[in-house]
Amino acid sequence: MPAPWLGVDLGDARVGLALSDPELTFAHPAGNVVVEGDSFLALDSVIDVIEQESVAVVVVGLPLLLDGTRGRSGKKAVRWVNALSNRIRVLMADGSLELNDIPQLRLLDERLTTVSAHRQLRDAKVAGRDHRPFVDQQSAVVLLQSALDSRQTLKE
Incomplete structure (x- = not known):
């Protein structure tokens, strides 16, 4: 059985x-x-989830500008993924992180995921003022589901 994926x-x-x-x-x-x-x-909290859940792939949202280029947030996401990769390697090398394999790290265009997340929360009858605690994890769901759906489409 495949190992789970993590959306961030x-x-x-x-x-x-x-x-x-x-x-x-x-x-x-x-x-x-x-x-x-x-x-x-x-970073450390994400690494804890990777270890606890034996995550195979980590999909991180890449916030691109509407014209498809990387702005300040996009560049920060790339730095974050690089920091995650480096931190995992260091922890594995010193023995404080036990993983069978280093998970694949992928960046995925996240334009409009927050809009979709807000729409899904509205559809679920969550009041607009109550979205804040849920919208980030719901955006991660939208991002990860997109990656999973793309994987399925490629297999077919």
Whole structure:
């Protein structure tokens, strides 16, 4: 059975997380990591999830500008993924992280995932003022589900 995938939506206040089912069919919310302005503070929490869930692939949202180029946030996402990769390698080398394999790290265009997340929360009858605690993890769900669906389409 394949190992689950992890979706990560980087935010300034919270980093949203989503996990797939083991069959890689559905994404579901896996919580938020409060980062208070510095998404790099979530690295160790994300590594804990990777280790606990034996994650095979980590899909991180890449916030592109509407013209498809990387702005400041996009460049920060690339730095975050590089920091995650480096941190995993260091922890594995010193024996404090036990993984069978280093997970694949992928960046995926996340344009409009927040819009989709808000729409899904509205459709679920969550009041607009109550979206804030859920929107980051729901954005991670949208991102991860997109990656899982793309994987399915490529197989067919």
